[in-house]
Amino acid sequence: MVAATRLDDPAVLFNTSGSTEAPKGVTHSHRTLQHSVRTVVGLYPELDSREHDIVGFLPLAHVAPVLLLIFTPLLSRLVVTYCRIEDYEDALRSVRATALLWPPRFYEKVAGELIARTQAWPRVRRYAYKGAIRVGRRMAECRWSSGHPSVLLRIAYTAALHCVFLPLRASVGLDRLRVAFTAAAAAPENVIALWQIWGLDLRERYGLTETAGCPVAHFDQAFPRPRYIGRKFPDPRFQVEVAHDGEMLARAPLLFREYWRNPEETDAVLRDGWFRTGDLIECAAHGEIRLIGRKKDVISTSGGKTINPQPIETRLKESSLISEAIVVGDARTCLTVLLEPSTQAKALTSTVLSDRLRAEFGRVNRDLARAQQLKDFRVLPRPLEAERGERTANGKIKRNAVVNSFATLIDEMYAGNDDTVIANHLRPRSH
Known part of the structure; x- marks a missing residue:
């Protein structure tokens, strides 16, 4: 043989x-x-x-x-x-x-x-x-x-x-x-x-x-x-x-x-x-x-803008307070981001952490073009886990799985936007 x-x-x-x-x-x-x-x-x-x-x-x-x-x-x-x-x-x-x-x-x-x-x-x-x-x-x-x-x-x-x-x-x-x-x-x-x-x-x-x-x-x-x-x-x-x-x-x-x-x-x-x-x-x-990012990760907003999220995520992760950043906004009017706090951030009170993350959020936004700027952020309530399908076995983020896991958190950031109002209007209601 x-x-x-x-x-x-x-x-x-x-x-x-x-x-x-x-x-x-x-x-x-x-x-x-x-x-x-x-x-x-x-x-x-x-x-x-x-x-x-x-x-x-x-x-x-x-x-x-x-x-x-x-x-x-x-x-x-x-x-x-x-x-x-x-x-x-x-x-x-x-x-x-x-x-x-x-x-x-x-x-x-x-x-x-x-x-x-x-x-x-x-x-x-x-x-x-x-x-x-x-x-x-x-x-x-x-x-x-x-x-x-x-x-x-x-x-x-x-x-x-x-x-x-x-x-x-x-x-x-x-x-x-x-x-x-x-x-x-x-x-x-x-x-x-x-x-x-x-x-x-x-x-x-x-x-x-x-x-x-x-x-x-x-x-x-x-x-x-x-x-x-x-x-x-x-x-x-x-x-x-x-x-x-x-x-x-x-x-x-x-x-x-x-x-x-x-x-x-x-x-x-x-x-x-x-x-x-x-x-x-x-x-x-x-x-x-x-390396700029993956073509398949490119976000297309409802306004027709095509945006690569990875450079924005990398800038956010330069902060010692942020372990992971997942930018979302596909088919939405603007971009928002989910943040996983670092080990260092977990030692801070929620108020101090929120203020410092807001400062990091502003720092990154100042250097971005208007279409790339982030409207809002949310801190993830728990770490992303491979067991839940949110990471691969070697630690990569599975973007679609994260979006599905935290859909409610994402919807909060778009509350009041036209696309969210329309989606809520069309959502079936129980009688």
């Missing part, structure tokens, strides 16, 4: 996450898996030059954890500890991982817990932390601008790293971490920035189930600028173009073969060797590519 197997034969069937529609089976061949793993090891050669420990807990039905936790160790020196999701904190402290792949939500959650710890420190230690953050921010800004830090800045940052940031990270078992990715969803800029200030070279890794890896990557820069997913590969086999509507088109040896028993969907996204990713991107003058 092995002798009869060809490189282009189907090797594995992955599920898409199902965040915007029903999950699809994605077929990958032995060849695409080889290319994907070799690309990972090529991007991070230290995975093969020394032994690395990684803690995994994401479901193995999806492409990223399978590639990194099962296939990559075959061609590298990666040592895997796999645990249940509820045990990952204990596993981190026990293993003290040197490599990590998490969705943004987990980096955000752990960062929130660490911030809460610093706020409980004695006064002198809090002052030391604030000073270290100022130094770390200057170092990060220098890295992002490709500048050269002064000798004094390097000395000050080394002191901040070893005296403040590494001991803080050690409290959750992340002081040895050297290779860190975030994937599966767009990461808030402030989350990546904070981890980089704390000395972690956190990189946003772009990839889809259909690409089994990354057609673009941060292959030539440590501590890359947040909000960017990398550059085009110099290898001519990896091609990325931008369609007229801003959609990323990719052509690479790691593309999938087909959707399992779904030729119509396959033909809709694979044309002449090019894959229509469904992601909207911008290419900056310095060659970096910025």
Whole structure:
């Protein structure tokens, strides 16, 4: 059987996450898996030059954890500890991982817990932390601008790293971490920035189930600028173009073969060797590519305006008080937003939290065009849960499910609008 197997034969069937529609089976061949793993090891050669420990807990039905936790160790020196999701904190402290792949939500959650710890420190230690953050921010800004830090800045940052940031990270078992990715969803800029200030070279890794890896990557820069997913590969086999509507088109040896028993969907996204990713991107003058959002998430208001909600949501999540933001407004007169408070926000009284969220709401609105501005917001009464179908297994928001779960809360924000008045007028009434 092995002798009869060809490189282009189907090797594995992955599920898409199902965040915007029903999950699809994605077929990958032995060849695409080889290319994907070799690309990972090529991007991070230290995975093969020394032994690395990684803690995994994401479901193995999806492409990223399978590639990194099962296939990559075959061609590298990666040592895997796999645990249940509820045990990952204990596993981190026990293993003290040197490599990590998490969705943004987990980096955000752990960062929130660490911030809460610093706020409980004695006064002198809090002052030391604030000073270290100022130094770390200057170092990060220098890295992002490709500048050269002064000798004094390097000395000050080394002191901040070893005296403040590494001991803080050690409290959750992340002081040895050297290779860190975030994937599966767009990461808030402030989350990546904070981890980089704390000395972690956190990189946003772009990839889809259909690409089994990354057609673009941060292959030539440590501590890359947040909000960017990398550059085009110099290898001519990896091609990325931008369609007229801003959609990323990719052509690479790691593309999938087909959707399992779904030729119509396959033909809709694979044309002449090019894959229509469904992601909207911008290419900056310095060659970096910025991910804008998903085409399927675009909102069409009743006034005919087409608005991408993800940049607005990302701006809101820059606040330390907001864990998740879900902009709604499809077929409505204007946009509103549902907010999930962060761990830090839960320590505030409801009145203080409402006032501070209102200030964040105003801050974001000031920078938005009139059609993009948010009319109102509501704080979710509970966290979004995978068990209720509001998140995928790897933490992505399922927008339609959230809208259905909190339909009453959303209707409150549109009370008095013409569309709501008409809807209420037509709603059947019991006699």
